[in-house]
Amino acid sequence: xxxxxxxxxxxxxxxxxxxxxxxxxxxxxxxxxxxxxxxxxxxxxxxxxxxxxxxxxxxxxxxxxxxxxxxxxxxxxxxxxxxxxxxxxxxxxxxxxxxxxxxxxxxxxxxxxxxxxxxxxxxxxxxxxxxxxxxxxxxxxxxxxxxxxxxxxxxxxxxxxxxxxxxxxxxxxxxxxxxxxxxxxxxxxxxxxxxxxxxxxxxxxxxxxxxxxxxxxxxxxxxxxxxxxxxxxxxxxxxxxxxxxxxxxxxxxxxxxxxxxxxxxxxxxxxxxxxxxxxxxxxxxxxxxxxxxxxxxxxxxxxxxxxxxxxxxxxxxxxxxxxxxxxxx
Amino acid sequence: xxxxxxxxxxxxxxxxxxxxxxxxxxxxxxxxxxxxxxxxxxxxxxxxxxxxxxxxxxxxxxxxxxxxxxxxxxxxxxxxxxxxxxxxxxxxxxxxxxxxxxxxxxxxxxxxxxxxxxxxxxxxxxxxxxxxxxxxxxxxxxxxxxxxxxxxxxxxxxxxxxxxxxxxxxxxxxxxxxxxxxxxxxxxxxxxxxxxxxxxxxxxxxxxxxxxxxxxxxxxxxxxxxxxxxxxxxxxxxxxxxxxxxxxxxxxxxxxxxxxxxxxxxxxxxxxxxxxxxxxxxxxxxxxxxxxxxxxxxxxxxxxxxxxxxxxxxxxxxxxxxxxxxxxx
Numbered sequence: 001x002x003x004x005x006x007x008x009x010x011x012x013x014x015x016x017x018x019x020x021x022x023x024x025x026x027x028x029x030x031x032x033x034x035x036x037x038x039x040x041x042x043x044x045x046x047x048x049x050x051x052x053x054x055x056x057x058x059x060x061x062x063x064x065x066x067x068x069x070x071x072x073x074x075x076x077x078x079x080x081x082x083x084x085x086x087x088x089x090x091x092x093x094x095x096x097x098x099x100x101x102x103x104x105x106x107x108x109x110x111x112x113x114x115x116x117x118x119x120x121x122x123x124x125x126x127x128x129x130x131x132x133x134x135x136x137x138x139x140x141x142x143x144x145x146x147x148x149x150x151x152x153x154x155x156x157x158x159x160x161x162x163x164x165x166x167x168x169x170x171x172x173x174x175x176x177x178x179x180x181x182x183x184x185x186x187x188x189x190x191x192x193x194x195x196x197x198x199x200x201x202x203x204x205x206x207x208x209x210x211x212x213x214x215x216x217x218x219x220x221x222x223x224x225x226x227x228x229x230x231x232x233x234x235x236x237x238x239x240x241x242x243x244x245x246x247x248x249x250x251x252x253x254x255x256x257x258x259x260x261x262x263x264x265x266x267x268x269x270x271x272x273x274x275x276x277x278x279x280x281x282x283x284x285x286x287x288x289x290x291x292x293x294x295x296x297x298x299x300x301x302x303x304x305x306x307x308x309x310x311x312x313x314x315x316x317x318x319x320x321x322x323x324x325x326x327x328x329x
Numbered sequence: 330x331x332x333x334x335x336x337x338x339x340x341x342x343x344x345x346x347x348x349x350x351x352x353x354x355x356x357x358x359x360x361x362x363x364x365x366x367x368x369x370x371x372x373x374x375x376x377x378x379x380x381x382x383x384x385x386x387x388x389x390x391x392x393x394x395x396x397x398x399x400x401x402x403x404x405x406x407x408x409x410x411x412x413x414x415x416x417x418x419x420x421x422x423x424x425x426x427x428x429x430x431x432x433x434x435x436x437x438x439x440x441x442x443x444x445x446x447x448x449x450x451x452x453x454x455x456x457x458x459x460x461x462x463x464x465x466x467x468x469x470x471x472x473x474x475x476x477x478x479x480x481x482x483x484x485x486x487x488x489x490x491x492x493x494x495x496x497x498x499x500x501x502x503x504x505x506x507x508x509x510x511x512x513x514x515x516x517x518x519x520x521x522x523x524x525x526x527x528x529x530x531x532x533x534x535x536x537x538x539x540x541x542x543x544x545x546x547x548x549x550x551x552x553x554x555x556x557x558x559x560x561x562x563x564x565x566x567x568x569x570x571x572x573x574x575x576x577x578x579x580x581x582x583x584x585x586x587x588x589x590x591x592x593x594x595x596x597x598x599x600x601x602x603x604x605x606x607x608x609x610x611x612x613x614x615x616x617x618x619x620x621x622x623x624x625x626x627x628x629x630x631x632x633x634x635x636x637x638x639x640x641x642x643x644x645x646x647x648x649x650x651x652x653x654x655x656x657x658x
Contacts, residue, residue, distance in 0.1 A: 002523065004520045004522075005520045006520070114642065114649060115638070115642070118645055118648070118649055123650075151632060155635070156635055186629065186632075189592060190333050190596055191333045193333075194333035195333075216625065216629045217591060217631075217632060218544075218550055218588040221547055221551045222550045222551045225519065229331070229333065252628070259546065263546075263548050267518060267519055296545065296546050296581065299581070302546075303546060304486075307482045308483070309440055310444050316443050316444065320447055
């Protein structure tokens with residue numbers, strides 16, 4: 001069995017559009033629309049939904065309704081409802097709303113961590129440790145998303161030793177259940193992904209590993225496949241491919257959920273997702289965010305969404321068979 | 330060695346933008362600009378350039394200067410200068426201009442062949458045979474591009490038996506040197522590509538096999554990698570990702586040459602192409618065709634085209650180290 005033929009293997013899809021996507025939009029999306037979108041994604045069969053972020057409403061006004069959204073959504077059995085929290089205060093707000101998982105974030109690159117989080121990496125580790133301790137006391141699972149693992153838009157390549165030293169702090173030191181290796185600005189390429197994921201799986205076979213790719217340079221799906229080939233089975237993706245990173249100009253969005261599901265299902269993987277429902281949800285995005293999304297599946301349809309024959313097909317055939325063969329291309 | 334690590338393996342890139350791309354543009358591109366673009370692509374290291382098509386100027390006015398372009402270009406040693414020809418008349422025009430190779434085309438699907446070429450497949454085979462005979466007499470190599478191999482936008486899946494029966498006519502019957510399996514409207518997916526290319530290579534190991542993918546549903550690069558894993562090493566691609574198929578509404582362009590080269594070179598393959606020159610050529614496209622291209626490498630740059638640190642980075646660090654850790658995400 002090769003990576004090209006899934007043979008029914010299970011792949012777990014995590015939706016980040018409602019957080020990573022919505023936070024990047026200038027228009028405020030009404031709370032009830034956010035709730036309806038999370039519910040649609042749950043019913044479409046996503047494994048996990050990153051519902052919102054519990055951050056300062058001054059910093060990210062787009063997500064100022066985090067409590068109302070988290071409390072308003074349906075809890076579909078089996079779906080993990082996660083929220084991004086930057087600090088202890090955010091974690092307390094999130095846990096008060098009954099999140100199923102906290103997602104913490106820091107960067108593998110010192111420059112990106114300072115630019116994005118206004119802390120050194122050492123300071124971030126301390127802050128994250130406090131949150132992890134609080135979450136443990138409340139028995140809430142924690143995932144840490146490590147940004148810029150595959151490259152920093154300011155520093156370039158990030159040493160593997162930095163990445164794995166941080167992972168060891170998270171998994172070995174803090175004892176978190178899950179780690180997400182994030183390609184924050186689309187610098188990952190398949191050979192690198194294959195190597196890094198293999199090494200992670202060899203070092204921490206019990207950790208729940210997720211990969212988070214952007215399609216900035218057209219390598220999103222190929223990176224997903226390289227990661228699967230190295231043993232990964234959990235992926236972040238964003239409905240419509242929305243979202244991006246304000247610290248990396250030119251960077252386009254996350255890999256598009258419906259593009260990844262469409263490809264993986266064709267290849268025989270079991271994503272557990274109903275693609276028709278997913279596309280229906282994605283079709284509602286432009287009216288919410290006020291612009292089209294990069295989704296190529298929304299534009300082109302699924303591969304077997306066929307087009308009608310030309311209306312004059314019979315006449316074309318008759319002309320062809322009655323005439324001397326001639327080409328018109 | 331896996332597909333994810335090229336280990337210096339040679340991949341041959343064929344540029345089709347100057348034919349497949351330019352013919353789809355409404356604006357007429359001046360002959361001297363076409364010539365300059367072909368020359369730039371030659372010097373950038375493309376293995377083959379499909380320079381133009383020798384078709385009726387009434388049907389495709391955009392390429393009405395085929396003779397002038399083919400006669401005006403530099404012939405860089407080692408580069409194959411190909412032209413698409415629909416029939417004997419086109420072949421004679423092309424050979425009179427000294428093409429290095431004729432590219433013929435027909436479709437694996439009866440409906441697409443009728444809609445696109447106004448002939449039945451049987452009629453196309455007869456027409457192609459005439460051209461192949463004439464080319465043999467003139468000792469000009471022939472490649473046949475078979476459209477809709479991975480699916481027809483009107484019929485859906487095309488039986489493998491149809492595809493291989495046609496390939497047998499081309500390779501075994503007509504004795505052509507090369508066959509291109511074309512995913513004309515972006516319906517190919519990696520599992521299918523892996524299987525079909527493996528079978529082709531097993532049946533006709535001596536034939537020069539090229540793959541032609543579109544990125545319509547975001548699977549372009551992954552299909553290239555699946556084909557490489559099955560033993561393919563020749564790919565059509567279009568500078569800037571321009572071009573498309575008028576018979577398949579919604580279908581976006583060919584896979585983008587600079588995206589494929591960027592990814593393959595990162596993975597350790599040897600494409601023989603100078604990526605910087607390729608990007609420079611792609612940057613000239615919008616002024617020629619009057620609109621932006623889908624190229625994500627032109628938009629985002631190469632993965633190590635870095636961004637400057639924030640101007641206030643020192644102040645950020647000082648504030649961070651002087652203050653109680655706090656996150657602002």
